[in-house]
Amino acid sequence: MAVRIAGRMVDRLTTIRPAIRPAIRNMISKTHKNVGIIGGTHGTGAQFATLLKQQGFHVRVSGRKTKIVNEQLAKESDILIFAPPLTHSVEIIGKTIPHCRKKDQWVLDVCSLKTRQVNAMKKAAGHVVGMHPLFGSNFTNVQGQDIILCPVSKTHLPDVTRLLETLGLNVHIMTPHKYDRLMATVQVIPHLNALISGSLFRALGIHPEDSLKICSPVYKTELYMIGRIYAQNPELYSAILAQNPLSKKVAQKLTSIVTNLAIEIAHGNADLLTKTFKLNQKHFGAFAQKALTQSQKIFKNM
Numbered sequence: 001m002a003v004r005i006a007g008r009m010v011d012r013l014t015t016i017r018p019a020i021r022p023a024i025r026n027m028i029s030k031t032h033k034n035v036g037i038i039g040g041t042h043g044t045g046a047q048f049a050t051l052l053k054q055q056g057f058h059v060r061v062s063g064r065k066t067k068i069v070n071e072q073l074a075k076e077s078d079i080l081i082f083a084p085p086l087t088h089s090v091e092i093i094g095k096t097i098p099h100c101r102k103k104d105q106w107v108l109d110v111c112s113l114k115t116r117q118v119n120a121m122k123k124a125a126g127h128v129v130g131m132h133p134l135f136g137s138n139f140t141n142v143q144g145q146d147i148i149l150c151p152v153s154k155t156h157l158p159d160v161t162r163l164l165e166t167l168g169l170n171v172h173i174m175t176p177h178k179y180d181r182l183m184a185t186v187q188v189i190p191h192l193n194a195l196i197s198g199s200l201f202r203a204l205g206i207h208p209e210d211s212l213k214i215c216s217p218v219y220k221t222e223l224y225m226i227g228r229i230y231a232q233n234p235e236l237y238s239a240i241l242a243q244n245p246l247s248k249k250v251a252q253k254l255t256s257i258v259t260n261l262a263i264e265i266a267h268g269n270a271d272l273l274t275k276t277f278k279l280n281q282k283h284f285g286a287f288a289q290k291a292l293t294q295s296q297k298i299f300k301n302m
Contacts, residue, residue: 129150
């Protein structure tokens with residue numbers, strides 16, 4: 001079976017529609033009521049701490065300046081969630097996971113990448129499920145938002161999905177490899193585009209504010225999408241680019257594509273550029289028209 005995410009079909013074991021079910025929450029909390037969140041003082045970790053507290057769970061968090069340490073949470077929590085900075089996620093999971101010796105413990109994470117992180121969590125004695133919420137940490141109302149699960153153990157997978165259902169989330173399930181492969185298109189390509197575009201602005205000595213003066217609404221939006229990346233955490237975006245298992249392949253493909261395009265541009269060969277455009281147009285198929293329609297709705301509301 002498959003579920004459509006961002007226009008693509010992805011593997012699933014089940015899809016849960018959002019609905020608040022207090023009875024389910026109470027059933028889960030009787031056996032798994034103590035939650036520990038490593039990296040829970042900020043970002044997504046703090047967001048989930050708040051969400052779970054609202055559902056009646058006893059939540060403790062650890063961070064660089066907290067008295068409670070990661071190892072203590074690993075030993076004592078019924079549900080342990082890793083939410084460290086992506087750059088250090090595998091290292092922190094690796095150091096902490098030997099302390100996860102409770103066989104009925106749920107061991108989860110909310111990292112933006114999954115293959116290496118889930119592999120590191122496999123050494124836990126309990127039930128391992130990788131997670132990634134597809135919404136920002138600034139969301140206070142997550143009703144109807146999507147979250148990906150990458151389960152190692154399926155024993156408590158129904159309970160984990162029910163727990164997330166109480167938060168109002170749509171749960172989609174796939175393998176860590178499939179997730180990282182799709183994220184190479186969702187994260188790596190756009191962030192790489194932003195890095196290249198920013199570098200070109202800098203190399204040409206042109207400030208984006210100057211370009212903004214002559215932009216149509218479409219190009220203003222594209223420029224804003226590039227600019228918003230530079231208002232955020234550089235370590236996070238660098239880690240997404242450097243640590244995705246598919247990034248090397250993407251970079252190799254990029255080098256080949258850009259080299260060929262640069263040659264055609266240098267030769268003023270519009271015909272071959274048009275041919276490339278049409279090949280891409282065919283690959284995008286009906287999605288291109290859908291994207292045009294949806295983007296026009298956005299521009300109409302600007």
